[in-house]
Amino acid sequence: MKVLVVEDDVEAAAYLQRGLAEAGHAVDLAEDGVLGGAKAGENDYDVLIVDRMLPKKDGLTLIAELRNTGKQVPILVLSALSQVDDRVKGLRAGGDDYLTKPYAFTELLARVEALGRRKQTAEFEAIYRVGDLVLDRLSHTVTRNDEKVLLQPREFRLLEYLMRHAGQVVTRTMLLENVWDYHFDPQTNVIDVHISRLRGKIDKGFEKPLLHTVRGAGYVIRADAE
């Protein structure tokens, strides 16, 4: 993927560039809002990472201007402001996701990849498939190896989100925000317990597990073990 990082802190920008490059993405840097706007206008990026506080032009203004000129590129907003209303402001300005500093790089990478994927699969898919696991979004049914799997509504949404991002790492915070729509820190390993329950329903008794834990990052659902 081609990513533009608009960030005035040189060290933070270099850190992002190194990390994203290691994950196989091409990264451009812009150190202020004006330059960021120019680069985003000239090139076709898959994802934009925009810091909220930027010299010359504030991050939210930059995003609003890009959206006004019809740019559809997914944008991840970075900010030191962590409260829910700050988040709402960031998303209302046209951001697609919001991440608070300090963040773990794995969290950022997972979100950037989720955003990049979203662009490719914008159209509605009725059926998600991972190996022999099939989720039908219309009839709300899940089968594994043609055997029906009974899920609670919340478990269904959890699996739906994981399968929409099949092959991508999904962090606990992403699950909390997207499956439960919770924006607080539950402190304990509540999400892990939900995942292990789900795992018990879809993977138990099968030779090849599909739902994997990625240490220090989150979870991924995929058919072929790497």
Next chain:
Amino acid sequence: MSSVPTPSRLVRTTAFKLTLVYLLVFAALSLGLIGYISATTSRLFDRQLEDEIDREIAQLDRVYRTFSLFQVMRTINRRGYRPGASVYHLTDFSGNPLAGNVSDLIFEPDLAAQADAFPVRYMRIRPSDEGGDVSHRALAKLVVLGGGYRLLVGRDVEDRIAFSTIIKQSIRYAIVVVVALALLSWLFLSRSVLRKVDAVAASSRQIVAGDLSRRLPVDQSGDEFDRLAESVNSMLDEINRLHAGLQEVSQNIAHDLKTPLTRVRNRLDETMRAPPHSPDELRAVLAAASDECDQLIRIFEALLTIARVESQSAGLTLSKTDLSALLADMAEFYEPAAEDVGMALELEIAPAVTIMGEPNLLRTMIANLIDNALKYGKASSPAADDTGDGGDDAPAGRVRLTLTQSDGTAHVTVRDYGKGVAAADRPRLSDRFVRMDASRSKPGAGLGLSMVKAIVGHHGGTLRLDDAAPGLAVKIDLPCPS
């Protein structure tokens, strides 16, 4: 020091301005009043004198006409030497005195020609033993009797003049006394006001200099200074409380954040000094450091949230929130986690209880309470378990989440059936960084209940920690909109 008021400071006081205004108004008023009174009384006196003069002239004229000039002269001589007698002077047409009680008479002939009374100066004839007589003032009238005889009758006005002199004198004294009193009251007022202001200023300076325990003086007089000082003092109490809280927090931060920071730093230092041989070992050290940093970030976030919630005035972010649904959702969210640690989450939730709230804060509140109950609310220690009826396959513990509503208040209770908390420790429980678990073996920073307390306060509710025997019951009352 400026504790003694200097004249220029006294002049600048409000008391001085007030005194000056009152003084001027009072002086103008009393001058006007006295002037009016003395003018009317002297007019009254004059008229009375004139009346007396007219009456006497009429009498003497009647005597002249009925009897003779001689009879008039006799009457004059008889009356003229009584005490308090009028002034009489009878002359013939050429001005030779015929009778009377005056030795010398001075007046303006032009004025005398008119019918009105006119002022004269005269000297009274006295019995010979009294010498050195002085000239007196009188008011007189002159009439011409038949045959060219001219009669002057007058009344002495020295008494009246003396009277008005006394009045004028007393006015002067009164004004002097009033001014003196005004000056005195101004001095007294200004000095007492300045003294109070100075006391307040001195206290304020000390408070500004950092002595937050100091209070403005209150002398129980109940005046406006007292009322002002009382409200400033209660403001200072609040500031002092916040300040104390801040100090406590910074001490706690110093302790609870510095310790893990030092740990991370030491571990990294050690790794730099003696790098481990395998990359896996190195990675393990770095992963541990990274985890420790994550925990620090969480503590910071929690502290920031508490500070934000405590400093923000409630009402800004509150909206109608279905507390019943929120609690049910949270219970569903935590149910697997409870089961995972072998505990049961029991619910007793009244439907459709609505409050004014901020959903994310309320969720944080419930999450902290359930989390605490799951961590500390296990029924009993394993040793105690052995003595119990081992055949029972009941879960290791229960957590009961209750929501009821009465009289416009929503009651949320989270109770566990664990060891509970000693009554002496309960009030301290919601302070920041306080942990009952002295060994600090369980994860957490001791911020959970202070977060809950801050959130409850933000929603205008109350937090109570009760002994549920067994276990701890955290009771929260939140106001419902009517």
